[in-house]
Amino acid sequence: MxxxxxxxxxxxxxxxxxxxxxxxxxxxxxxxxxxxxxxxxxxxxxxxxxxxxxxxxxxxxxxxxxxxxxxxxxxxxxxxxxxxxxxxxxxxxxxxxxxxxxxxxxxxxxxxxxxxxxxxxxxxxxxxxxxxxxxxxxxxxxxxxxxxxxxxxxxxxxxxxxxxxxxxxxxxxxxxxxxxxxxxxxxWKSQFDKKLTKEAPFWINENQSKNVPMMNKEGEFNVAYIQNPSLQILELPYDKNEMSMFILLPDKKGGAHQVEKELTYAKFQEWTSSKNMQKQKVDIYVPKFKxxxxxxxxxxxxxxxxxxxxxxxxxxxxxxxxxxxxxxxxxxxxxxxxVNEEGTEAAAATGVGVSTTSMPVQIRADHPFIFLIRNNKTQSILFLGRYNSP
Missing domain, CATH: 3.30.497.10 (Antithrombin, subunit I, domain 2)
Known part of the structure; x- marks a missing residue:
C-alpha cells in the first residue's frame, strides 16, 4: 500500500x-x-x-x-x-x-x-x-x-x-x-479557546493586510525549522493522532511562492521527518478560515x-x-x-466525464502559508492548499 x-x-x-x-x-x-x-x-x-x-x-x-x-x-x-x-x-x-x-x-x-x-x-x-x-x-x-x-x-x-x-x-x-x-x-487533539480568538492583521504581502479572526493557543507541538528555503513547519494533530494538519509558514511575508517552487513530496518527507520535527513549547497563532x-x-x-x-x-x-x-x-x-477553534471540516468531490525552553517559541501564521491534511496511519495526503488571502 x-x-x-x-x-x-x-x-x-x-x-x-x-x-x-x-x-x-x-x-x-x-x-x-x-x-x-x-x-x-x-x-x-x-x-x-x-x-x-x-x-x-x-x-x-x-x-x-x-x-x-x-x-x-x-x-x-x-x-x-x-x-x-x-x-x-x-x-x-x-x-x-x-x-x-x-x-x-x-x-x-x-x-x-x-x-x-x-x-x-x-x-x-x-x-x-x-x-x-x-x-x-x-x-x-x-x-x-x-x-x-x-x-x-x-x-x-x-x-x-x-x-x-x-x-x-x-x-x-x-x-x-x-x-x-x-x-x-x-x-483538534488540543482545541483553541474561543475567548483567545482576536481580530489581527493577515499580511497578504509586505504592504497590504486584512483583519482576520486569529486563533491562539499554547502547548507542546512538533515543530521544524528549515533553512533553505527559510520556513517553519508546525504539526497540529487531530483527536487520536490519526490525522494531522501541517502548516508550512515561510519566514518572509511574501515567501509562500518561493517555498512552493521548491516543494516536492521528497522534500516534504525530509522536512517532516523525525530528524527535523521536534516537540517544543509553542505559542501558536492561526487564522480561522473557510x-x-x-x-x-x-x-x-x-x-x-x-x-x-x-x-x-x-x-x-x-x-x-x-x-x-x-x-x-x-x-x-x-x-x-x-478551520476553526474546534477542528477542521473538509470535503472535496471529483467528477470525470528537539529542545525544551521555559519560554514558548511563537509561530504566527499571519501571512500566506501552505497547509496539508494527512492521514497518519497511511501517510496519505488527503488535502493540500495555500491560504493566501482572507
Missing amino acids: TTLVDAINKFAFDLHKKIDGTSGNIFFSPMSIAAALGMVFLGARGDTAKQMEKVLHFNEVTGSGSSPGSAEKDTQCDRPGGPHIQFKALLAAINHHDKNFELSIANRLYGEEKYTFLQQFLHCTKEMYHAELQKVDFETKTEEARNQINTWVEKQTNGKITDLMASGSIDTTTILVLANAIYFKGN LEETYELNKLLVALGMTDVFTRGKADLSGMSGSKNLFVSKAIHKSYVV
Whole structure:
C-alpha cells in the first residue's frame, strides 16, 4: 500500500505546481482526484493508459502495467501489487467514523442506460473502488441525471459540495460519469479557546493586510525549522493522532511562492521527518478560515502530460466498452474546508466525464502559508492548499 500512497502524494505536489500559476487561495484533494482517475485508468489502454500511468506515478507502483486487466483474457482487475489492488486496501484503511473523527471516501459510476459497458470493467470498479454503476438517461433526461449525480455528491460530503456538475457540464452525448467524494471532519487533539480568538492583521504581502479572526493557543507541538528555503513547519494533530494538519509558514511575508517552487513530496518527507520535527513549547497563532474552490482539471492534467484521454479520436478507453469511441470530456473538482477553534471540516468531490525552553517559541501564521491534511496511519495526503488571502 505504501507505494500507491507515494504515487498519489507525488501527484499531489505535481498538480499543486500547475494550479500555483493562479493567484489567490488553493485547496484540493489529490486523493479524490486520483481515485476518480484511477477508475478511468482501469478502462484505459495503449498510449492513453501509458500517459495516465506516468502522470499518476502508477508506473512506480509495484506490479503495475500500462493496461491493467487486459492480460490473461481480462479475468483479473490488476496484477499483484498493482495500483488498483492497493487502492482497494487504501480505501478500506481510510474510511473511519466516530464521534470525534469522520473520514469517508465514496465512488460511484453513472452510465447511460442504453450503453453497454464491459462486465469486467464494472466488476473491477466495484471490486477495487467500491463503485456501483447507476444507470441514468443522459440522452433524454440530462438534467434529471445531472441532479441525481449532484444529490449523491452532496449527501456524501454532508452537504458541503453542491452542484458539482454545473449546468451544461453534461449533455446528451455523455455516456459515463465517474464520481468521487471525500469528506473529513475532525476535532483538534488540543482545541483553541474561543475567548483567545482576536481580530489581527493577515499580511497578504509586505504592504497590504486584512483583519482576520486569529486563533491562539499554547502547548507542546512538533515543530521544524528549515533553512533553505527559510520556513517553519508546525504539526497540529487531530483527536487520536490519526490525522494531522501541517502548516508550512515561510519566514518572509511574501515567501509562500518561493517555498512552493521548491516543494516536492521528497522534500516534504525530509522536512517532516523525525530528524527535523521536534516537540517544543509553542505559542501558536492561526487564522480561522473557510475556502471553497472549483477546478476544471482538463487543462491541468493535459499540462502534466495526460493528453490523449481528453482528445476525441485519440482516447483509448476500450477497456470500458470494447470500442474506442469514448473520451473524457470534462474532469471537475470542487473542494471545501473550514478551520476553526474546534477542528477542521473538509470535503472535496471529483467528477470525470528537539529542545525544551521555559519560554514558548511563537509561530504566527499571519501571512500566506501552505497547509496539508494527512492521514497518519497511511501517510496519505488527503488535502493540500495555500491560504493566501482572507
